[in-house]
Amino acid sequence: MSESYTPLATNFRSMPVIRPLSKVLVSGANGFIATWVIRNLLEHGYSVRGTVRSSRKGEHLKKYFARYGDKLEIVIVEDITKEGAFDEAVKGVDAIAHTASPLSDRYNHSDDVIGPAIRGTIGILQSAKFSESIKRVVFTSSGATIVRDSDTPVVLTEEDWNVQCLDEFEKLGEGASDRTKYRASKTLAEQAAWKFMQAHKHEIGWDLSVLNPTVVFGPVIHEVTDPSSLSLTPGRFYNYVADREKSEEAGNEFLGRTGSSEWVDVRDVADAHRLSLETEEAGNGRFIINAGSFNWQDFIDVANSLDPPPKLSKPLPKGNPGAGSRIAHLFTLDNAKSKRVLGLKYRSMEETTRDIFTDYEARGW
Numbered sequence: 372m373s374e375s376y377t378p379l380a381t382n383f384r385s386m387p388v389i390r391p392l393s394k395v396l397v398s399g400a401n402g403f404i405a406t407w408v409i410r411n412l413l414e415h416g417y418s419v420r421g422t423v424r425s426s427r428k429g430e431h432l433k434k435y436f437a438r439y440g441d442k443l444e445i446v447i448v449e450d451i452t453k454e455g456a457f458d459e460a461v462k463g464v465d466a467i468a469h470t471a472s473p474l475s476d477r478y479n480h481s482d483d484v485i486g487p488a489i490r491g492t493i494g495i496l497q498s499a500k501f502s503e504s505i506k507r508v509v510f511t512s513s514g515a516t517i518v519r520d521s522d523t524p525v526v527l528t529e530e531d532w533n534v535q536c537l538d539e540f541e542k543l544g545e546g547a548s549d550r551t552k553y554r555a556s557k558t559l560a561e562q563a564a565w566k567f568m569q570a571h572k573h574e575i576g577w578d579l580s581v582l583n584p585t586v587v588f589g590p591v592i593h594e595v596t597d598p599s600s601l602s603l604t605p606g607r608f609y610n611y612v613a614d615r616e617k618s619e620e621a622g623n624e625f626l627g628r629t630g631s632s633e634w635v636d637v638r639d640v641a642d643a644h645r646l647s648l649e650t651e652e653a654g655n656g657r658f659i660i661n662a663g664s665f666n667w668q669d670f671i672d673v674a675n676s677l678d679p680p681p682k683l684s685k686p687l688p689k690g691n692p693g694a695g696s697r698i699a700h701l702f703t704l705d706n707a708k709s710k711r712v713l714g715l716k717y718r719s720m721e722e723t724t725r726d727i728f729t730d731y732e733a734r735g736w
Contacts, residue, residue: 386506386578389466389648391416396464398451398495399471401428403602404511404584406435406593407641408468413439415645422448422460422471431594452490457498465504466577468644469495470511488556489563496567505577507654509647510564511640513557514585514633514661514704521701528705529583529657533558568655578654580647582640585661585704588723589637590730598736611688612670612724613681613731618688631700635662636718646713653712661704662717668695673724681728684736 389395395412399405400421409419413436421443423429429445436443448456451471461467473487492510499505517527519535536554540547547555561581568579588608595601598609610617643660647653671690674681681687709715 386576386651386654388651389507392418393465393648394418394420394463395648396457396460396467397421398448398457398460398467398469399423400432400445401593402470403591403593403605404587404637404640405468405470406432406591407589407637408470408644409436409443410592411638411641411645412468413442417645418442418444420444420446420460420464422446422451422457424449428594435592451494452487454494455498457495461495461498461502461505463504464502465506466648467495467499467505467508468511468648469508470644471495472511484552485556485559488560492560492564493567496564499577500571500575503576507578507580507648509580509582509644510561511644512561512564512581512583512657514583514659515554516558516561517583517659517704518554518585518633518702524699524701524703526703526705527659529659529708532562580653580655581657582643582647583657583659583704584640584643585633585635585659586665587637587640588634588727590726608670608727609731609736611667612674613683613685613687613728613736615686615688618667618671618690631664631666631695631698633661633663633702633704634665634720635660636723639715639717643709643713643715646715650713656708656712658709658713659704659706660709660715661706662723663720664700664703665720666695666698668692668698669720670724671695673720674728677725677728682732683728 395417397405397409397419400409401423409421412419419442421432423445426447432445446460448460450456452473471491473491496508499508516533517531519533533554536551537558539551540555564579564581587604591601591605601609611621639662640660643658647658668690671688672692672695674687675689
């Protein structure tokens, strides 16, 4: 598994760009990222067909986007890992934004996460294989397919693959950590997509663009009732940056004394999806979507510097002010390609933090 893998070295055809008034299929439409992708597309004149796992999960979308009328269509795909799951959903669309990922709260066996991730990816590509209307598929992968642990600072680009997690999973199997299984699932799913493109490049009339966002933060517009109902990453942000009690319970890892990662605003991720459709050069490319490095203490410090200060129901954590700046960032995901090819502009940590807390205030949190 550790051998080099470079899907970009193949000779795929690049397809015409997608323009407003086109119809885009967005899978996993009720998700944190997907709802922003839908909003971005609708605001720029596109029609959207969104897939959800049940009619109930589509209710919030219909209410939230009611002003767009029939520009938004919701269809049911109960299990994206089943063969032919997207056969009906792909009919008549001009492009696909595949954001859906199989849900699993179990990591006891690799097939709880790795098998479904691969099947969910290949399944939608297989459904789109013989489409005469689809011109581009944008696949939401992850920075986890690129990042790797390092003892010394390293800059990573779209040419890099996280073979480290594959080696660890190959060695440890079911004994691998949940993080390794998650990273392996994302890496293997994306590699499966590129292998599909290579195997069928003479049969299909569309191309593939892959986005690799890092840790995604931002205001939420999908259905949530209270902080406990937030999805994983928004939930962590609330617990570590907005709730002093939970932040202090989390301990050293989140108070600026260990570790760092990379982050990006969800609205910039949504922009990247649309720009990947509209940019011819985005076809058959990978794009790191990343605003920069962070330690939780960085966000805590920004939250405490907001003027006027947030009016929340719980006191803000303090952590160890300034400690984040003393943490060594051992890996950096280079975002130059996304800015050069897509023209993507990134929000600052201050803007994202302010907008998240404005959202919290509006919700009475």
